[in-house]
Amino acid sequence: MMILRPYRLTAAIVSLTALCAGPLAQAQVLEEVVVTAQKREQSLQDVGVSVTAFSGEQIKDLGFTNSVDVIAQTPGLSYGTPTAEGNNASLTLRGVGLADFNDNNEGPVAVYVDEVYVSALSGVTFQLFDLERVEVLRGPQGTLYGRNTTGGLVHFVSVKPSEETQGYFEVTVAENSQFKVEGALGGSLGDAVQARLSYAHNEYDGYVDNRGPGTEDPNDADNNAARLQLAFQPTDAIDVLFNVHGSKNNANMGAWQHEATYSPDGGVTSLPLPADLNLYGSCPGCDAFGYRDDDDDPWAGAYDRDGDLDIENKGASLNFQWAGDSVTLTSITAFENFERLYEEDTDISPFKIVHNTYTADIDQFTQEIRLSGETDAMHWLAGFYYYDQETDGGFQIDASGIGFIIGDANYKQETSSWSLFGQIEYDLSDRWSVIGGLRYTDEERELDYLSQELNGLLPPDANVMFDYDEKISHDNVTGKLELDFRPTDSTLIYGSVSLGTKSAGFNTGLLDETGLFGLTVRGDVPYGEEELTSYEVGFKTDLFGGTSRLNASAFYYDYSDYQAFAFVNLNQVIFNTDATVTGMELEFVTNPIEGLDILLGASLLDAEAEDIPLNDASGITRDRTMTLAPDFSLNGVVRYEWGVSAGRVAAQVDFNYQDETFFDIQNHPISREDGYDVWNARLTYYSQDDTWSVSAFVNNLFEEEYRVYSFDVTNLFGFNQVAYGRPRWAGVSFRYNLN
Structure with a gap:
């Protein structure tokens, strides 16, 4: 059951009452939101897809600075940080996600930037x-986008060059x-040439x-990014x-929090270790190495390694469009x-024990x-993707x-x-x-992998821990049928x-x-593609003379060969099983009086993976809640703007509530938030x-202590790695606009 702390709810009610204490205004028509969910410009309200969209102005007003910030105001979308803040992120949409952090994998919630697919988890x-908008499309997008979009996709669209400065x-x-x-600065460079530098x-x-x-004190940042766009119109049609x-x-390295843990039943269940229990013979309440973090501060720890996190991206794209009398080529x-x-x-810990x-x-x-x-009664599109x-x-x-x-592992995947x-x-x-739409896909993937032991625990001529070189190939047909x-x-x-489908792949890590170290079965290295069949109904409507908008959707997912992720000791394993997901989302936007905007979103979810094996050798399986899939989430924004003698003032409060969620498919108590x-x-x-304009802001206003991910290494080392969200x-x- 959702519980918002009384003092926070009271504060919200007081704020809302104060904001609403203004004169009633005539009904306003809400601003039309244009999206390209079907690879052509359409009003959000005309697209039979569950979409959340943010304009560039909303991104600025909400204070979004990072790509994962949009999650806070998108029903059904959540994420974890399996390898520290700013690192490989795991996006989950309607319960569909993958918590694997290996660089050879791709997530089932695709990310696009300016119509270009981002395959790397680190990207x-x-x-x-300098964004024009962000679009979040829920549900399989197997026709127009295709690749690894079983959960949906998030599309970031940059502001384009224009003739005006x-x-x-x-x-x-x-x-x-x-x-x-x-x-950013942009404008015309001459006849039919424009540029924009951001x-x-x-x-x-x-x-x-x-x-x-x-x-070093970890979880710092030093980030730089730039984008140059040049637009040409050599003819009226191009x-x-x-x-x-x-x-x-x-x-500096992402800082996990240390939680000493134990398993009372041989690895089936992981629990916090009581402070007075000397289970491992090291010290009371300590892990297997004799360490316990007992300061109760989620933003402090004792670390011996100043680890680096360095991520670089460089890229280029060429978008060519020719518009004929009745067709457009892109x-x-x-x-x-x-x-x-x-x-x-x-x-x-403060000791050198394990460094990855x-x-x-x-x-x-x-x-x-x-x-x-298009014709009077038809829009059509055909394409090829490589x-x-x-x-x-x-x-x-x-x-x-x-x-x-x-253990040293190196691999190449093509x-x-x-x-x-x-x-x-x-x-x-x-x-x-x-x-109606169809997509045919043919794919081939090859992995060349070698792991070795370099500390001399094996004979020099037998230090190979795992040697693997295999190919997998598959083809599939995806598609969509919709009635509006x-x-x-x-x-x-x-x-x-x-x-929708997600590609087959290979497990890597320390095989x-x-x-x-372990005992990898070679047959477990490859895993099969997953297939999701979605049944969805929804409606979009304007209410109260155009002052409000209500969008809702309900869905049922039949998941075949779901790519489940399990963390076993210090290795990560993806395996196929079946799953079912049911749920619904609701988004309500209203402008009841002049200057007041209220946005509310909610998600209900029941996501269950079937036949998950226990973390032992018993062969027993159980159904488990899928990771990063809370049963209920709620988000909202209340914003009031009023005029003053020399300008305008806007006051805004936004929130996000997330119900209980698990970070591990085993649903251990220590992996539950x-x-x-x-x-x-x-x-x-x-x-x-x-x-x-000038803004003052406070994020995490009440300094909530909440976990965004955890890794359970109880069976190996007797502790749990825990990642927390940011403090207050x-x-x-200050912003200056040149228009």
């Missing part, structure tokens, strides 16, 4: 700057010595206090957009490179060609500090895939229309059946068949001509 987390500059100073600056920098000190021998971009994110060619180095104090290091270099090439057109990716990855576990292994797809939308009458009904001009009712709510507040003054964070921003 999912990035700075937000436009730009802005914004600077933020905040707690933890944060200094953030971003800006830049962002964000740095702050570590907000976790290090009491150990390490020299538009060319060139986009070159890059980013570099540097931080070609998008893109190249992306992602490099990652992550060093971790895995034992999260991850490296990856990922090259990606994509080519999409689309042909589209994808090629190469991942050079490595993983090292160094336990030499306790006289154990130095993936090539091509697809043909098409979709037709046909108007049966003024009120009824039908949409418009009983009024302001109401859409839709029902759809859609099919071992020597018995020194109870329900929590996070509140933010912002006050902004705008100049009379909107040339400049206050600051001010």
